[in-house]
Amino acid sequence: MRQAQLAPRQRKAKQQSIVDGGRVSPKLYLLGAAVLLLSIVTHIPLLMICSCIFLCALLITDIWATYCLREIHYQRQLSETRVLFGEEITLSISIENAKLLPLPVLQVDDIIPRALPLKGQTFRKTLISNLVTLESLFSLRWYERVTRTYTVQCINRGIYTFGPAKLRSGDLFGFINRELQDETVHHMIVYPLVVPISSFQLPSQRPFGDYRTRRRFLEDPSRVIGVRDYAYGDSLRRVDWKATARTQELQSKIYESTTTYSLAIFLNSSVHLDNYYSIHPALQELAICAAASISNWAIDEGYNVGLYANTPMSLPDDEISGDLLSEQDLQKSIAEQRKRRTVRVPAASSEDQRKRLMETLARIQSHMGRPLEDVMLAERSHLSNGTTVVVITNRINERMMEILLRMQRSGHAVALLLVGDNPPPTRIAGFPVYYLGGEETWDKLQATYGNIQPDQEEVSTAIAGFQL
Numbered sequence: 183m184r185q186a187q188l189a190p191r192q193r194k195a196k197q198q199s200i201v202d203g204g205r206v207s208p209k210l211y212l213l214g215a216a217v218l219l220l221s222i223v224t225h226i227p228l229l230m231i232c233s234c235i236f237l238c239a240l241l242i243t244d245i246w247a248t249y250c251l252r253e254i255h256y257q258r259q260l261s262e263t264r265v266l267f268g269e270e271i272t273l274s275i276s277i278e279n280a281k282l283l284p285l286p287v288l289q290v291d292d293i294i295p296r297a298l299p300l301k302g303q304t305f306r307k308t309l310i311s312n313l314v315t316l317e318s319l320f321s322l323r324w325y326e327r328v329t330r331t332y333t334v335q336c337i338n339r340g341i342y343t344f345g346p347a348k349l350r351s352g353d354l355f356g357f358i359n360r361e362l363q364d365e366t367v368h369h370m371i372v373y374p375l376v377v378p379i380s381s382f383q384l385p386s387q388r389p390f391g392d393y394r395t396r397r398r399f400l401e402d403p404s405r406v407i408g409v410r411d412y413a414y415g416d417s418l419r420r421v422d423w424k425a426t427a428r429t430q431e432l433q434s435k436i437y438e439s440t441t442t443y444s445l446a447i448f449l450n451s452s453v454h455l456d457n458y459y460s461i462h463p464a465l466q467e468l469a470i471c472a473a474a475s476i477s478n479w480a481i482d483e484g485y486n487v488g489l490y491a492n493t494p495m496s497l498p499d500d501e502i503s504g505d506l507l508s509e510q511d512l513q514k515s516i517a518e519q520r521k522r523r524t525v526r527v528p529a530a531s532s533e534d535q536r537k538r539l540m541e542t543l544a545r546i547q548s549h550m551g552r553p554l555e556d557v558m559l560a561e562r563s564h565l566s567n568g569t570t571v572v573v574i575t576n577r578i579n580e581r582m583m584e585i586l587l588r589m590q591r592s593g594h595a596v597a598l599l600l601v602g603d604n605p606p607p608t609r610i611a612g613f614p615v616y617y618l619g620g621e622e623t624w625d626k627l628q629a630t631y632g633n634i635q636p637d638q639e640e641v642s643t644a645i646a647g648f649q650l
Contacts, residue, residue, distance in 0.1 A: 205358070206244045214240060239355070246283070246353035251362045253281040256347055258292065260368055264541075265336045267375040268631045273300070273344070276329040279322035285351055288320040292347040297338040298372070337632035339374040339470065339544050341496055343367050373540045375471045375631055379479035408436040444486040444529050444566050449473045450554040450575035451493035451546055462576075463548065464621040465601045469574045470543050471627065472599055472618050476572060477539045481531055487539065488529030490561050492554045495525060495545035524557055529566070555581045558589075567593050574599045574618075583611050 214237040221230035254277070261272040275292065279285055294300070296314045303316065320328050345367035352359040409425045412432030425433035451466060473489065480487045527535075527542055554575060562585070565571070571594045573586065578598065586596050596613050600606050603620035 205247065206240050210240055211237070243353040243355055243357050247358035247360060249281070249283050250285060250351045250353070251349065251360050252283075254279060254285075254288075254349060254351075254362060256290065256349060256362075256364050256366075258344060258347065258366065258368055260334075260344065260370055263368075263370050265370065265372050267336060267339055267373055269336050270301075271334050271336065271370075273332040273334050274329060275318065275332070276327060277320050277322060278327040280325060282324045284324050285320070285322040286354065287351065288322060289350040290318045290320065290347060291350070292316045292318070292345065294344050295342040297340065298334050298336055298342060301333040301335060303332060335632070336372045337628065339372045339467070341545055342370050342372065344370070371541060371544050374474040374543045375467075375627060376474045376478050376540075377471065377627065377631065379475060406435050406437060409433040410436055443484070444488070444569040445476075445480045446488045446490065446529065446561070446565055446569050446571050447473050447477060448554060448558055448561075448571065448573045448575075449489065449491040449493075449525075449546075450573070450577070451491050451548065462621060464624040465576050466548060468601045468618055468620075468624040468627075469576065469599075470546060471624070472574050472601070474540060474543050476599075477543075478536065481536050481539075484531060486529040486531045486566075487535065489525060489527040489539055489542060490557050491525035491546060492552045492557045493525060493546050493549050495542065496547045524552060526561070528564075529569075553581075555579075555585055558582070558585050562589060562592075565589075565594065568595075570595045570597070572597050572599060574601070576601045578606075578610065583613075586613060587611065 214233055218230060218233035218237065221227075221233055257274075257276040257278075259274040259276070261274075262269075265271055273294075275290070277288065277290065279288075292315070293313050294316050296312050300316070316332075318330065322328060345364070347364040347366075349362035349364065350359060351362075406422075409422050410433065412421065412426075412434045416434045420434045422433045422435045449469060451469070477487045477489065525542055525546065527538060530538075554573075558573075571586070571589055573582070573596070575582070575598070578600070586598075590596050590613075598610065598613050598615045599618055600615055601618045601620065603622075605617045606615050608615055
């Protein structure tokens, strides 16, 4: 899309710096002037013409190299900054030459995340493995703007950074090149994959254990469903005086029992090396997908949902940079970073809680640190009575089972959701175990919901989802 003779408009200030590519050597000017003087003295017209052309070429080269990147405005725009897994968004790149001097060639190198591919585009890999360079060539006339759009495939959850960008141009003859560093960056969050809870093939009424527990039920005084004989210790506010007068014996009201279910999800995100010293990110993504799907289902059902994980959260670079912070603010930032060693989202039931859980799961990153058992011990005393505990993990040990037994004795229903390539038994130490699958399961889900075209033979199995 091209527009000529653009009208002036308001622009946001950007962090830009021009890298000087040098100038024409003064010795060349002296050489041209000496040749011109010699041609005048010797009365050689051809030599005079050549010297004048040479001096003009030097002057044009200097002027072009000096002003080529002046009044160049680069703009990057994302159609969405919070995206669901599998969606496609638009990345727009605009270049405006707001001056009279045209630019025959302008090269733009923009850094984008490797995990979010662009449809129909090839990239040059950078030294940083999770980034690639989007290379674009432009030719701009005076006062012209060019806009190009790309389709971004959001097939990996996480928080991503677009930018910075580097612009290169030079003189008309290609003798001198200059660079413009545009430090403007954009951040985007891709939420984790959420699949229908039916794909887990769990019973719809009691999917994670026995919800019934005497400690959970409360009585609603506004809902009277009957009367009974007065019992020692009943409050006088409970006495039904009309029924007492009718029966000539003290009668107490019976209130309807009500409760609000709570669900605590403990997610094991630690990375453990196998015998071949390799990690398996697909298993972690499958576990995060399960946590997102369960929490989304539970909020729809009216549960109070909390999330706890033994992992830090990834943050944008501009949130953790301390270059412009004072000493006091820097110490405060460091203290906040230490608190992020684990994820703790207290239980709640609202649309804000749904958004909070999805953003937290999107930011979870792999690490080799604190075991999940420490998080479970720390949060055990903060769980409300009768909370259903769901543990999503890729490994089970004796210490974890001991902690779960303590939770069960405290009135909590417990269920284990296991990810891995080897199916576990259906029950361990009396707890129900649900097998989510392994790396192949995640590949099928990613191909189905991420709009990745698998082989024709795999389409039917990919749509099936989890096989429990």
